Amino acid sequence: MDTEVPLEVLKAFGLGPLEEVRRAGGTASPKWSVRTPQGRFMVRARPADFADEASLKFDHAALRRLGEAGLPVPAPLAMPGGSTWILVGERVYEVLSWVAADSFDPADLGARTNLGRFLALFHRALSEDMPPGKQGRLREDHPALLEPYLDGLRELAATSAQCRQLGRIGEQLDLVRTQLDAGLYASLPHCVVHGDLHPGNLRFRNSQVAGVYDFDYLNVQARARDLSDALMFFASNRNLPLDPDDIRSLTQPFVPDRRLAGLLIGGYEETTLLAGDEWSALPLLMRSRWIQMRLRGSRKVHPEEKLPFVLDRFFEVTDWLEAQGSAWFENLREDLS
CATH class of the missing domain: 3.30.200.20 (Phosphorylase Kinase; domain 1)
Structure with a gap:
């Protein structure tokens, strides 16, 4: 380091x-x-x-x-x-x-609404006439980019239980590939997105977004990709406080909070209404990002820790999305209509 x-x-x-x-x-x-x-x-x-x-x-x-x-x-x-x-x-x-600002305060409800407003303005500012440089790149959580990480983990698997769990993760990638990337993703409204929104890359002051950092993943992608990140990291509940400088803390399981999500999406829709396909895509984008966080995040831990890092409580999030994700987002949309 x-x-x-x-x-x-x-x-x-x-x-x-x-x-x-x-x-x-x-x-x-x-x-x-x-x-x-x-x-x-x-x-x-x-x-x-x-x-x-x-x-x-x-x-x-x-x-x-x-x-x-x-x-x-x-x-x-x-x-x-x-x-x-x-x-x-x-x-x-x-x-x-240097941008003077403070760390995100999870108790600040107004910060969620203002983050939504900020994202709408961010996307609008980068919606057209961007210079060349990053054309045609896959989003970071595309299944084609995640398969090599899964293949590497399969080589490390030492028990039948680990093999079965990795097989289930492979099924999750197939689900994303068929339900999101076979056509839905390309149909979504696109613009330049930040691509890596979490409390380590956003700072606040007086409930307003006051600083944005780390623009490596700036890229033309579906704008809902940023909203999925925002919901995961700023409008979800976790067992432990989120530390963005600790990869294990950053990748711990989460459950979206409907009240906080309503504040965030409501702020976004003050400027830009989400299309129907975007609402349908959000639980899939969340699933795709969760898989990416664990698979790609494993490169940051020691080899002997990779399998536990990926598999520990992995299916809590995908099981929730499978059982409740679509209905949860439908209900959230009704709340905001």
């Missing part, structure tokens, strides 16, 4: 000598809050999967668009030569303006 920000980055961006540095969280790649004579900034290492030039240009153009729309996003800083990123060693770094 990285503990020190590369000083070459500060020098290249002309920020002056380092006065203070703090780790700023992240389960995939490190980022730091740094203070220099020029002020406070966020220095972030880009994950290798999103460190290519086309992705960087796309993401930074989107940030500028969102900032012009008045949304609270950090602005990418440029070096004297104009580039907004730098390669140091084997890693690509970006420097972003």
Whole structure:
């Protein structure tokens, strides 16, 4: 785990000598809050999967668009030569303006409504005329991207019970493939989505969204994909408080809360009404994302911990979705009509 920000980055961006540095969280790649004579900034290492030039240009153009729309996003800083990123060693770094904000307070009901309003404005700002760079990419939880993780886990399985459970997860992927990706997903309204909404990537102040971070998964996808994330991470109940910097906490089972979900979706629909197909897709998107969280999240734990990480209480969420998901969303839609 990285503990020190590369000083070459500060020098290249002309920020002056380092006065203070703090780790700023992240389960995939490190980022730091740094203070220099020029002020406070966020220095972030880009994950290798999103460190290519086309992705960087796309993401930074989107940030500028969102900032012009008045949304609270950090602005990418440029070096004297104009580039907004730098390669140091084997890693690509970006420097972003600092956005002062607070962690999400689960007791703040108004934050849910305002998050819904924010997402509608976010999607509207990125609905058209985006630059090239990320065309044709599958969403992160697409079954085709998750199958290799499942195959790797099958090689680790040592008991018949583990094999059966992994087989059931394979059936869940098949369900997503046939019910969501065979046609429904492509029919949903699309725009550029954030793609990774959770309390580690959103900050609040006075119940308003005051800061948004980590734009690696910005991509043209179904806008309901962001709403599914928002419902899972900001409008659901868990046994333990959610710690976004702990992968096990972040991926613990959840049950959506109808009251909180109504506040969030109600805020979104003040600007943009959801289409009927989007309501139908939400439980499938939630299922797909849950599978992804466990399968892809397993890469962040030691090999001997991968199977327990994936399988522990996995089916609590899929069983709930199977038994209650469709009716739950139908009832929520009626609440808001």
